[in-house]
Amino acid sequence: MRGVGAAAVLLVSVVQLPIARADDTAACVAKMSEYVAELDRLLATEIPWYGSHKIGPYNKLNRKHFPFADCDGDPLLIEASKSRFFRRIGYNPRAKYYVVSFSNEDVRISFVYDVNERRAKSNGAGWTDK
Amino acid sequence: MCDRYIRRPSSLLWERSSLRKKMLDVMRLTVVAAFCWFVIPTTRVLADNTATCVARMSSYVIELDELFSFSTWIEAFDKLNSRYFPFMDCDTDPLLVETTKSRFFRGITYYPRSRRYVVGFASKVIEVGFTYRADQRRSENHNVAQAGQ
Numbered sequence: 001m002r003g004v005g006a007a008a009v010l011l012v013s014v015v016q017l018p019i020a021r022a023d024d025t026a027a028c029v030a031k032m033s034e035y036v037a038e039l040d041r042l043l044a045t046e047i048p049w050y051g052s053h054k055i056g057p058y059n060k061l062n063r064k065h066f067p068f069a070d071c072d073g074d075p076l077l078i079e080a081s082k083s084r085f086f087r088r089i090g091y092n093p094r095a096k097y098y099v100v101s102f103s104n105e106d107v108r109i110s111f112v113y114d115v116n117e118r119r120a121k122s123n124g125a126g127w128t129d130k
Numbered sequence: 131m132c133d134r135y136i137r138r139p140s141s142l143l144w145e146r147s148s149l150r151k152k153m154l155d156v157m158r159l160t161v162v163a164a165f166c167w168f169v170i171p172t173t174r175v176l177a178d179n180t181a182t183c184v185a186r187m188s189s190y191v192i193e194l195d196e197l198f199s200f201s202t203w204i205e206a207f208d209k210l211n212s213r214y215f216p217f218m219d220c221d222t223d224p225l226l227v228e229t230t231k232s233r234f235f236r237g238i239t240y241y242p243r244s245r246r247y248v249v250g251f252a253s254k255v256i257e258v259g260f261t262y263r264a265d266q267r268r269s270e271n272h273n274v275a276q277a278g279q
Contacts, residue, residue: 074242077242090240091226091240094230
């Protein structure tokens with residue numbers, strides 16, 4: 001009986017760790033890399049005139065790629081920071097989310113990574129205040 | 131004559147129970163080892179100075195806000211910083227939450243490669259900032275400058 005208990009404790013200790021770490025980070029990083037490449041192309045080539053319809057391709061791109069689920073934060077954020085147009089990662093410790101922003105001086109585009117949900121979602125695109 | 135070489139049932143029983151005892155000992159040892167491996171490192175990681183850090187940061191933010199409201203003298207801010215920094219062995223989020231309570235809090239920028247959080251405070255005249263390294267659980271590079279420099 002004692003042996004069974006001991007084995008159960010051992011099993012719980014050993015099995016718990018891999019479960020906690022099971023995630024989709026590798027796929028997330030690959031997807032983020034793809035997103036960054038497309039975003040860089042768009043931000044480099046699309047010099048939009050100020051008009052609501054011109055922001056469309058950026059929102060379309062975000063809709064195509066987001067959300068990202070079950071990702072570790074740091075690898076995803078590191079991948080995002082490789083963009084030519086990467087500007088900043090802001091952090092809100094109360095809400096536990098990171099805001100990643102990109103800009104080509106005309107357009108700013110961003111996404112939010114929620115630490116609790118382990119999920120990144122689009123934060124939309126807009127014109128800069130210049 | 132041969133009686134000496136024939137094992138008695140009681141002797142067999144004794145050997146079996148001894149073997150069982152040994153197996154239980156091994157199992158117990160395994161459980162203790164597993165406990166040490168999984169539980170002790172966790173408690174060591176969690177052992178920290180966070181409550182003290184938060185109290186100190188709260189006190190720092192109050193003094194900083196007071197200073198911002200009547201002083202534009204950089205040395206006064208340097209003096210305040212040298213009294214409070216560095217912050218060590220703190221959990222990152224509680225510490226950072228405390229900084230956001232300042233009237234002059236401007237934002238936190240994160241650098242994922244080095245796992246650094248840069249916290250900024252500013253008035254129209256003075257900017258104050260510090261870096262907290264999540265990987266080393268300590269602050270570094272506190273600084274004071276004229277705004278816009």
